[in-house]
Amino acid sequence: MADLQTADAAAWRAKRRTTKKRRRMAILLFILFCALLCILSFTVLFRMDQVTVTGTDHYDSDYVCRITGIETGDNLLRMRMDTLQKQLLANTLDADRIEVKRRLPSSLEVAFTPAVPTASIKGSGGTYYILSAGCRVLETGALAPAEGTTVLHGFTLTDEAVTVGSFAAFQENDILTSLRQALDACGMTGITAMDISDRSNIRLLYRQNLVIDLGTADELDYKLGFIKDCMDKGRVDTVAIGCADAGETGKIYYRTLGDDPELANVIATLLATEDTARKAQIEAEAAAAAAAAAEAAPQPAETEE
Numbered sequence: 001m002a003d004l005q006t007a008d009a010a011a012w013r014a015k016r017r018t019t020k021k022r023r024r025m026a027i028l029l030f031i032l033f034c035a036l037l038c039i040l041s042f043t044v045l046f047r048m049d050q051v052t053v054t055g056t057d058h059y060d061s062d063y064v065c066r067i068t069g070i071e072t073g074d075n076l077l078r079m080r081m082d083t084l085q086k087q088l089l090a091n092t093l094d095a096d097r098i099e100v101k102r103r104l105p106s107s108l109e110v111a112f113t114p115a116v117p118t119a120s121i122k123g124s125g126g127t128y129y130i131l132s133a134g135c136r137v138l139e140t141g142a143l144a145p146a147e148g149t150t151v152l153h154g155f156t157l158t159d160e161a162v163t164v165g166s167f168a169a170f171q172e173n174d175i176l177t178s179l180r181q182a183l184d185a186c187g188m189t190g191i192t193a194m195d196i197s198d199r200s201n202i203r204l205l206y207r208q209n210l211v212i213d214l215g216t217a218d219e220l221d222y223k224l225g226f227i228k229d230c231m232d233k234g235r236v237d238t239v240a241i242g243c244a245d246a247g248e249t250g251k252i253y254y255r256t257l258g259d260d261p262e263l264a265n266v267i268a269t270l271l272a273t274e275d276t277a278r279k280a281q282i283e284a285e286a287a288a289a290a291a292a293a294a295e296a297a298p299q300p301a302e303t304e305e
Contacts, residue, residue, distance in 0.1 A: 046076045048108050055112035059092065064110050067091045076102045084110075093165035096134030120145035121152040122272070123160050135168045144272070151272050152176075154197035172196060175217055179204075182220035186228040193270035201247060205270040210238055211263060215247030227252060241267065 049072055051061035065071060068084050084100045088110070092098065097113040115132035120142070122128050130139035130146045140163070145151045156171045170176055175196055183191060193205040196217075204212040214223050223246040230236045230252055236244045241257040241264070257263050 046105050047073050048076050048079075048106060049073070050107045052103070052107060052109045053112070054109070056095070056114060058094070059112065061110075064088065064108075070108070076104065076106070076108065079108070093136075094138075096132050096136055117146040117149050119152055120149045120272075121155055121157065123157065125160075129157065129160075129162070129168065131168055135170075137162050137164050137166050137168050140164060150191050151193040151270065153193065153195035153270065155194075175202075178217060178220055182224045185221055186225040188224060188228045188231075193272075195270055203266075203270070205267060207238065208267065208271060209241045210236070211243040211266055211270070213243060213245040213247050219249060222249070226250075 048070065051064050051070075053059060053061055053064060068087050070079065070084070079102070081100045081102070085098050088098045088100070089095065092112070094115050095112045096115040099109075099111045099113075101109045101111075103109050113134075115134060115136040115138060117130050117138055118133040119131045119135075120128045121131065127140070128142040128145055129137060130142055130149065132138055139146070154172070155176065158169045158171055162168050176194075179194060179202075183189075188206075190207045191204050192208050195203040195205075200216055202214040202217060204214065206212055212224075212227060214220065227236065227244050227246055230244070231238050236242075236252065236254050237256075243255050243260065243263055243266075245253040245255070255263075
């Protein structure tokens with residue numbers, strides 16, 4: 001009986017040793033396979049044979065290869081995407097953003113986001129800088145805001161020596177970012193001007209006729225979302241000259257040009273003094289509103305002597 005137990009124990013130990021050897025061999029083979037696959041991936045496999053360019057008609061695959069120095073046959077895994085992006089962005093003056101992605105097994109995709117005029121800001125010299133949505137400088141020394149851009153009031157460029165093609169930054173970049181994010185969140189477009197000169201009453205101009213008073217920079221998402229909802233439901237007139245005041249949380253006060261003739265001057269200031277045609281139109285509407293109000297006012301009764 002003791003001999004049987006000894007024999008069983010010896011057999012079990014032998015089997016265990018065999019299992020361990022097989023396991024170690026399997027692990028070793030797996031490591032060798034992974035190492036071989038890694039070597040092949042960085043040498044033989046994943047060689048680039050195509051560059052796809054999207055988002056622009058100005059640049060093609062030849063331009064991308066010339067600027068970055070990559071060539072057909074280069075290994076995709078050995079390319080640094082962030083380096084390629086920086087090289088392209090530094091040599092492309094009309095793009096806001098450039099994304100470079102690997103499309104394994106053999107393609108490189110380059111997506112351009114064009115820089116289009118989005119904002120105008122007056123410098124200390126009296127001329128305007130025209131900027132893209134990504135704050136790329138598209139023009140300096142402009143005599144008037146670019147058509148269709150948002151005029152920025154109360155913002156200060158950190159460096160007025162910026163050149164065309166460089167990226168501008170604002171001292172008030174946090175407020176600008178918050179406003180843009182809040183506008184995107186509620187889907188409101190058509191903002192003609194932003195004025196943060198008075199931080200206690202941030203003011204926007206919608207489509208050259210509706211002044212939007214927001215109060216402080218607190219709860220911008222809520223305030224703009226509330227106003228957009230009222231505009232969509234027709235509770236705020238988006239055609240006539242007026243003002244939607246959302247400075248008090250949870251409430252919107254709407255007044256027309258007839259209620260507040262000073263709105264004409266407010267809009268003219270937000271549009272920038274160079275927009276003389278719109279200023280003249282607003283002043284004419286203000287004069288007509290004032291005349292109508294005067295005519296509607298009760299006249300004093302005549303007295304007989």
